Amino acid sequence: MNRVVITGIGFSSSIGTGRENVLKSLRDLRHGFVRRRIADDDAGPELVVGKVDGFDVSSCEYSDWTFPGHESLEPSFLRTLPPHGPYAYVALEEALRQASLYHRDLGDGRTGLFCASPGSPRMLRYRLNRFAATGWKRVDPMAVVSSVPATLNFNFAARYGITGASCGFVSACSSSSHAIGYAFDEIALGRQDRMLVVSAEDGDAESLLPFTGMRALSTNLNPDKASRPFDSKRDGFVGTGGGVALILESASSAKSRDVHPLAEMRSWGQASDGYSVAAPHPEGKGLQAAMENCLRAAGTEAKSVDWINAHATSTPAGDRAEAIALKSLGYAKSGTKTLISSTKGLTGHGLSYAGALEAALCVLCLEERIVPGNAALVEPDPICEGLPLPTQTESCDLDLVINNSSGFGGSNVCHLFSQPQ
Amino acid sequence: MPDRAPTTEPSSPQIPGALSRFEEDEINQLLRGFSDSTIEAALALQSGSRIVDFEACLYGILIFFRPAGAQSAEGLPSGDTRLREDLGLDSLSMMEAMFKIEELFDISISNAELATIETIADARRLLEEKLRLKTSA
Known part of the structure; x- marks a missing residue:
């Protein structure tokens, strides 16, 4: 099995575009939320949502979009992108620069x-x-490629001339974590030398408002308190759009290119709840199994992990299930060194892009040897008793880090990252 | 390939302003991002029907949808300029261009008709025929 390292990360997120802005937000616990009505007619519910500064991709006409560097991009690229395409593009360009990779x-x-x-x-x-307005006579030829779930791999495989593997992953809020997991496998099994993993979300009315039906969105209108994973007063998640990219590479490929790895990906694991179409297993059984599978694959014990970037989205049921899963692995025992926090208290919940965003945040925190605090956590839910939940960002000797993701249908994914060996 | 209008001599195809149903700002909106010469030609088609404006408008639309990196023949465009060989349009970019032409002129171009279009003049003649049929209907 080839060792897998990360050689580039890039962000277009609610807590910043570009590594340095994101790092500053993590250190200062600065969230990326605003209060607004997101429906076009301005009559929809008022919500707290994530805002990606420097981007306006609210229109479906690409010629209206503004984002970093948009002036230099040709219409032939932009006109087939979905609104989240620019988030993904800016993040991928940053990751490629960091990895010293060029289009050629x-x-x-x-x-x-x-x-x-x-x-x-x-x-x-x-x-x-x-x-419909044309009497169903004429539809834009790019209607499909700019809107279906595989839109990013369609667009970027063409843009970057990818001739290796290309695929899109759909498993709701664990989608991009699956993408990273299977990218790891491609390299570990020697099928590819490097994998670009890219994920993004529109984060607009059409993406978020349907969640009001299952009362999953926070109704708290205070941007400082709406997203509060593990807090006893949490009442739902804060949605956000954005984009992220990671470059995974075999350690030998990175070495041959004289590129210093940012971190190593040691293993991943997955498991399903087999329980509900949308609700998590009440005791987080699937997530527990995903973590156990991940640790077993790496030959590592649970107690060796320094930090867990929890999936915790700030929903009552989800955070509770994850807390129970974490306790089942022994993380609430006295003397545990493992810190647990959810960066969604800062970023909000990026849905399908959340897992890769949080994986990239794990890599950044490994580089900087920091553990972000649980933003807005004031009074931990009693179910979390014993779990070490820091409320401030701490500097520490970080080595092993877990990233958890859970999606609808009880799909759970766990990644394990470490300092580069 | 320079971004300028073809040089075909004007004539009168006896079609009233093909884009007269639009206000100026609607044309600007429909052609956002297109070249100034394309928009000027479209605006001229609000009240007139010169061949030179049809061809300039069609040329601007076709050029806009050329795929990235398309290779083009040297020289000024004319009615004889070939869409695939000279402008580098592929099947998908042809679809995009036809969609915009259909949207702008409120016509429908069938697959069989699309297959007959080889040059800018072919596209212009088909467009004129469609518009005449609309006018006489």
Whole structure:
């Protein structure tokens, strides 16, 4: 099995675009939330949502978009993108720069691309409305490729001339964690030398408002308190759009290119609840199994882990299930060194892009040897008793880090990262 | 390939302003991101029907949808400029261009008709025929 390292990360997130802005937000516990009405007619419910500064991709017409560097991009690229395409593009360009990879390097057949996008419900709605307005006579030829869930891998495989593996992953809020997991396998099994993993979300009315039906969104209108994972007063998640990219590479490939790895990915694991279409298993059994599978694959004990970036989204049921799963692995025992926090208290919940965002945050924290605090956590839920939940960002000798993700249908994924060996 | 209008001599195809149903700002909105010469030609088609404006408008639309990296023949465009060989349009970019032309002129182009279009003049003649049929209907 080839060892797998991370050589590049890139962010277009609610807590910053670019590594340095994100790092500052993590250190200062600065969230990326605003209070607003996100429906077009301004009549929808008021919510706290994540805002990605420097981007305006609210229109379905690409010529209206503004984002870093948009002036230099040709219409032939932009017009087939979904609204979250610019988030993904800016993040991927940052990750490629950090990994010292150029477009000419990516068409070698040894470089693959795994993406996670839910598609763009907004773009699909827009195109269908215009189709209907013509009496169902004319629909934009790019209606499909700019709106279906595989839109990112369609667009970026073409843009970057990828001739290796390319695929899109759909498992709701664990989608991009699956993309990272299977990218790890591609390299570990020697099928590819490096994998670009890219994920993004629109984070708009069409993506978020349907969650009001199951009362999953926070109704707290205070941006400082709406997203509060593990807190006893949590009442739902704060949604956000954004994009992230990671470059996974075999250790030998990175060495041959004289690129210093940011971190190593040691293993991953997955398991399903087999319980509900949307609710988590009440005792987090699937997530517990995913963590156990991940640790077993790495030959590592649970107690060796220094930090767990929890999936905890700030929903009552989800955080409770994860807390029980964490306790089942012994993380509430006295003397445990493992710190637990959820960066969603800062970023909000990026849905399908959350897992990769949090994986990239794990890599950044390994580099900087910090553990972000649980933002807005004031009074931990009693179910969390014994779990070490820091409320401030701490500097520490960080080595082993877990990233948890859970999605609808009881799909659970766990990654294990470490300092580069 | 320079971004300028073809040089075909103007004539009068006896079609009233093909884009007269639009206000100026609607044309600007429909052609956002297109070249100034394309928009100017479209605005001219609000009240007139010169061949030179049809061809300039079509040329601007076709050029806009060329795929990234498309290779083009040297020289000024004309009615004889071939869409695939000279402008580098592929099947998908042809679809995009036809969609925009259909949307702008409120016509429908069938697959069989699309297959007959080889040059800018072919596209212009088909468009004129469609518009005449609409006018006489």
